[in-house]
Amino acid sequence: MRAENRAIQFFSEMVGPNLSGPTEPYFWTHLVLQSSTCEPAVRHSLIAISSLYEDISKARTNGTSSKVNQLHLNSLALTHYNAAIKELIIIKDQGLVLLICVLFICIELLQLDRDAALRHYRHGNSILDLFDPQDTSWVCEWLRPQFHRLQTLHHFFGDRFESFGQHDTLRKTPIFFSTLKYAEETMDKIFNHSFQLVRRGVNYRAGGQQLEQPGPDLLEEQRSLRHLLNVWYTVFNNLEARSTCRPMSITAVQRAYLLSKYRLCRIWTAMVFSPSEMDYDKYEDEYRRMVEDLGQAADERTRGRSRNNFEFEMGFLVPIFFMTIKCRYLDLRVRALHYLKVLAAPREALWEKDGMYALARRIIEIEHGLLLDTDGKPLATLGATCWGLPPNEKRVVHVVTGWTGERSNDFCGHHVQGRNVVFVFKSPDDGVFFQPDVLGEEPVLLPAWSPETTKREVLARGARI
Structure with missing residues (x-):
């Protein structure tokens, strides 16, 4: 007892x-x-x-x-x-x-x-x-x-x-949020519908319909979500203005989390039919505002209670991870990588920070041709460092991962221990090429690609980013 x-x-x-x-x-x-x-x-x-x-x-x-x-x-x-x-x-x-x-x-x-x-x-x-x-x-x-x-x-x-049944049927965004909980619940619905639209638009971004015009139903859903996001943001700002006059105001952590989901949905909805990684560069203002919000939340978090070890739901991991891999402005993505370490819990539902941090960090290093130190700051440069926006052919468009808990020789014939990763890039001729890598304690020099593994096998196993 x-x-x-x-x-x-x-x-x-x-x-x-x-x-x-x-x-x-x-x-x-x-x-x-x-x-x-x-x-x-x-x-x-x-x-x-x-x-x-x-x-x-x-x-x-x-x-x-x-x-x-x-x-x-x-x-x-x-x-x-x-x-x-x-x-x-x-x-x-x-x-x-x-x-x-x-x-x-x-x-x-x-x-x-x-x-x-x-x-x-x-x-x-x-x-x-x-x-x-x-x-x-x-x-x-x-x-x-x-x-x-x-x-x-x-x-x-x-x-x-x-x-499943539409338990979160999205009709319209309320014109008034009486509580933060109401604003959170409305954003949850918008987030779910944004993700569903992203899923429905995958063939226009990376499949056989890249040159086709989306159907009117998809375009209408995109337009509707954009409108709902604009209304939500206006109503949330009104709630925030009112909360400053109350004893219990919205915390920096709560604000940053909600707005990070909002900005993620805005970018998802805008990019849902775009096959070009270069189009993500249009949202520098969104990335910059998100980093500023995360910075305020990180300051509040370091002054507050001790860090959590597990969170039941998705927290900061997914929004910040998305930003670190899709925002190609080096100063912003390095700061976001730091905030991922500070704000995200080690475990959020089935997401694990260590693996996602290592993956985001390696993507930054590869796309900019540099190395990051233990704090995630640029440490050394490689052959051709790119301090600006990386060219299209250096941008990771797809990732395939697999976990090896013990030493193994099943990855391109090398003995490895850690997370096996294959990064997929678009080639100048609109094809694809692959770069194997290992995320872990043992840096392993790997060949350009294992000839017995086909493009179809890699993409079939892939975890889209």
């Missing part, structure tokens, strides 16, 4: 306030914690989450890997997770089942079990179908927004051909 009480106390003081990342933590600090006092399944889930979170924190403190955090190695978490599952079977209240579903997703994310987390997400979506979107119950007020944000997880890691 002492271990359970300690886990609940740890959740109250350390886990709950941090799981939400840069967004409002009320769901975890109040709703979940209060429900645990009267619902055994919630209490068991909370203890499992707390114990697994502590494992990650200890691993990070000791400098050991937190990639493998198996449930069977933590008897306390395993016991209470199984107990929560048994309790769930007899629960009739679908709202409570949905709450526990969110907690189960969290447990699986802490273990980096993508498939199990997505299964719970799909189950939760089917339950959410039972609730009227206009319902004002606590389920729609607190749980529906959770699933709006978890759609991002499905977009990035789930089956790209699988679709």
Whole structure:
């Protein structure tokens, strides 16, 4: 019983306030914690989450890997997770089942079990179908927004051909935000629809339709999203102006996070049908404003509480990573790389900072022909350093990654340890060429390409950026 009480106390003081990342933590600090006092399944889930979170924190403190955090190695978490599952079977209240579903997703994310987390997400979506979107119950007020944000997880890691009911149907942006939470929820919907448009436009950017005009439905969706983004920004500025007159103002971290998603959506929506990497250079003003916002957030973060080790949802990692690889203004992308290190949690759902930081850093080095020191600042130059905007043929357009945990000789015939990477570039004749690399502790000189690997095999395995 002492271990359970300690886990609940740890959740109250350390886990709950941090799981939400840069967004409002009320769901975890109040709703979940209060429900645990009267619902055994919630209490068991909370203890499992707390114990697994502590494992990650200890691993990070000791400098050991937190990639493998198996449930069977933590008897306390395993016991209470199984107990929560048994309790769930007899629960009739679908709202409570949905709450526990969110907690189960969290447990699986802490273990980096993508498939199990997505299964719970799909189950939760089917339950959410039972609730009227206009319902004002606590389920729609607190749980529906959770699933709006978890759609991002499905977009990035789930089956790209699988679709769900439109729980976040986007009609129009409100003309008034009464709270920051309302602004966040509206941006979550816009973000999801922007990503869906990006997915639908992939063939116009990198497929067989690059020379074709998008259909009227896609162009109308692009126009609508641009309008919604403009309205959202105006209404958010009004909220921010009002918040300065209140005791509780919007923090720099909250502001930077929301605006980084807003700017990411603006660029996504504008670039959705463009096949040219050079077109990203048009958004220098957006990049510069984003870096300024991130700088203010970083100052606030360093003055505030200790850093988090795990966040339940996407935080700063994806927006900042996107900027570091698509903004080719060296001064801005180097600063963004620094802010990625400062603002992002080591783990955000299934995203891991170490790997994304290493990848972004290497892309900067390759595109500008230089080396960065441990602080991410230019250290030395290579053959032809590009201090300005890199030419089209030096820009990374595609990345293929694979993880090798032990020494292996299966990458171009070399013994390597780390993350195997193949960078894909466009050649001057509009073809493609490849550059293998390794992200890790051992710099390995690799040949230009392995002849037995074809272009089709590489692109089929690719992780689009």
